[in-house]
Amino acid sequence: MTTAADIMHPGAQWIPAHETLDRAAQLMRTLNVGALPISDENERLCGILTDRDIVVGCVAMGHDPAKVTAGEMAKGTPRWIDAQADVGEVLEEMQSHQIRRLPVIDNKRLVGMISEADLAKHLSEDQIATWVESVYAKG
Numbered sequence: 001m002t003t004a005a006d007i008m009h010p011g012a013q014w015i016p017a018h019e020t021l022d023r024a025a026q027l028m029r030t031l032n033v034g035a036l037p038i039s040d041e042n043e044r045l046c047g048i049l050t051d052r053d054i055v056v057g058c059v060a061m062g063h064d065p066a067k068v069t070a071g072e073m074a075k076g077t078p079r080w081i082d083a084q085a086d087v088g089e090v091l092e093e094m095q096s097h098q099i100r101r102l103p104v105i106d107n108k109r110l111v112g113m114i115s116e117a118d119l120a121k122h123l124s125e126d127q128i129a130t131w132v133e134s135v136y137a138k139g
Contacts, residue, residue, distance in 0.1 A: 008112030014039035017071030047074025
């Protein structure tokens with residue numbers, strides 16, 4: 001059985017909710033990623049911040065990324081998957097919520113992220129086609 005841990009990109013890092021968006025952008029550049037899970041003061045997932053969130057939700061709105069925090073950008077209920085979940089559960093979670101990045105949690109700790117690139121490396125063409133259709137479909 002292929003698990004979330006088998007297909008994830010290991011070594012994901014949190015951005016604390018109190019950190020500013022300019023710091024988040026710097027961390028994204030350092031890690032070469034386009035999204036960071038946001039953690040609350042107890043290191044619990046409270047959202048996901050994307051590079052697009054920073055540009056569209058902050059900069060394009062005329063706000064200063066040095067003054068807006070990651071926590072202020074966190075919206076909705078964050079989705080995640082257990083490291084031991086089957087790849088079918090990963091696909092279901094991403095498809096049903098139309099999300100492109102999924103944090104992987106093991107024993108209440110962030111251990112990785114699953115992105116489109118990870119899916120492309122590990123899934124069959126049919127699985128990828130089904131996922132793309134459901135995630136990118138206009139609803």
